[in-house]
Amino acid sequence: MKKNYLLLGAMALVGLFASCSQTETEDLADNRTEIGKRVTFTATVPTEFAQPKTRAGGGDDVRHYIVEIWNSDGTTMLQRQEKIATDENADKFSFDLENGTYQVLFWADKVASDAKKIVDHTLTFNNNTVTFDHYAEKYYKTVVVSSTGAGLRDVMINSTGSDPNVFINKDVCDAFCHHEELMKDANMVDMKVTLKRPLCKIILQQKNPTKETTTDLCKEIHIGKEYSDRNQYHLIYAVDYDIYTGEVGYTYTVKNTLTLLPNAATDGNLLYFYTFAPRKGGVLEGTTAYNNITIGFNKADGSDKELEDLTIPGSSIPLKQNYNIYVKGNIIKEKTTGPTTAFTISTDANWAGDDTTTDLDSPN
Numbered sequence: 001m002k003k004n005y006l007l008l009g010a011m012a013l014v015g016l017f018a019s020c021s022q023t024e025t026e027d028l029a030d031n032r033t034e035i036g037k038r039v040t041f042t043a044t045v046p047t048e049f050a051q052p053k054t055r056a057g058g059g060d061d062v063r064h065y066i067v068e069i070w071n072s073d074g075t076t077m078l079q080r081q082e083k084i085a086t087d088e089n090a091d092k093f094s095f096d097l098e099n100g101t102y103q104v105l106f107w108a109d110k111v112a113s114d115a116k117k118i119v120d121h122t123l124t125f126n127n128n129t130v131t132f133d134h135y136a137e138k139y140y141k142t143v144v145v146s147s148t149g150a151g152l153r154d155v156m157i158n159s160t161g162s163d164p165n166v167f168i169n170k171d172v173c174d175a176f177c178h179h180e181e182l183m184k185d186a187n188m189v190d191m192k193v194t195l196k197r198p199l200c201k202i203i204l205q206q207k208n209p210t211k212e213t214t215t216d217l218c219k220e221i222h223i224g225k226e227y228s229d230r231n232q233y234h235l236i237y238a239v240d241y242d243i244y245t246g247e248v249g250y251t252y253t254v255k256n257t258l259t260l261l262p263n264a265a266t267d268g269n270l271l272y273f274y275t276f277a278p279r280k281g282g283v284l285e286g287t288t289a290y291n292n293i294t295i296g297f298n299k300a301d302g303s304d305k306e307l308e309d310l311t312i313p314g315s316s317i318p319l320k321q322n323y324n325i326y327v328k329g330n331i332i333k334e335k336t337t338g339p340t341t342a343f344t345i346s347t348d349a350n351w352a353g354d355d356t357t358t359d360l361d362s363p364n
Contacts, residue, residue, distance in 0.1 A: 037096040039189040045108050045176050061110035067093040068152045072101040074244045080132040102182045105152040105243045108195050109175040111138050125150035139166050139173040149242055156240045167274040177243045197322040198241050200277045205328040209268035218332045222296035223256040233296045236286035236314050237275035246279025252290040277319035284314035306335045323347045
């Protein structure tokens, strides 16, 4: 009889162990299924961009990262995450995704270290709403919704914010991005991506600069300000960028009066501005109404010399991502009836790539 009890007890223990083993196996399988959905991205930016920079008014600007997941043809945003440098693992982003093809868009710029965090911000595009935590932006707008895109498919320079000249004579609007097509299968994904600058910097430079040919002649540069005896002056620049397609959209400046850069008399740099550049390269096309850079000059105090207005065809200026573009010539000059100003347009390897130079004449 005792043997029967022992046999029954042993059978019960075997059944219990089998049940536990089966449950653990099922839990492990379920866990593997969830882990298999996990996609992790690590975003890398240049070392100099990773360093905090003091901003006017006190405090520091900090890195601001955004990652968006779009559907296979880039028409619907599915998920979005944002982090700033003070967040834990600020450059790492994890998403749970089913198997399929996705367009992944990355962005990095700077925001104030005390930027307000907006919890559960919503963005609706193509009848689809995505909810995410969003940091108040400073130099760019990344939550714009337009007829052609939204979020990182329509990043805009914030030229209508507290500092409308944020992209002129300042480097605070430097930014980086990346587009990655992800073909997700049953395996986990742990991917490192390098973000690159979608901008170029256009620099107007006086040829053979001296004090006599720069600051002794010119006090201010007019860009986009209307005077009774002058035309309206403006810079044209690419104000928005689609990280998915690499295409840009143009606008022009208004109401800007600038002093010369402080070292104009030595290095010849009069002013510079940032603009988005198409991923495949191009020229500063502008719009039908505004397709030239037109600039006026105010003569220096005590000078009796009237200065010639400047017109540079936008089509003569190449746009290349991650390049400095120099427009060099006798930009500041006394009014004459002589020949037009000759310019040299060159791209500088300060950021990346090889130097190239093109000579041309620009009509005045």
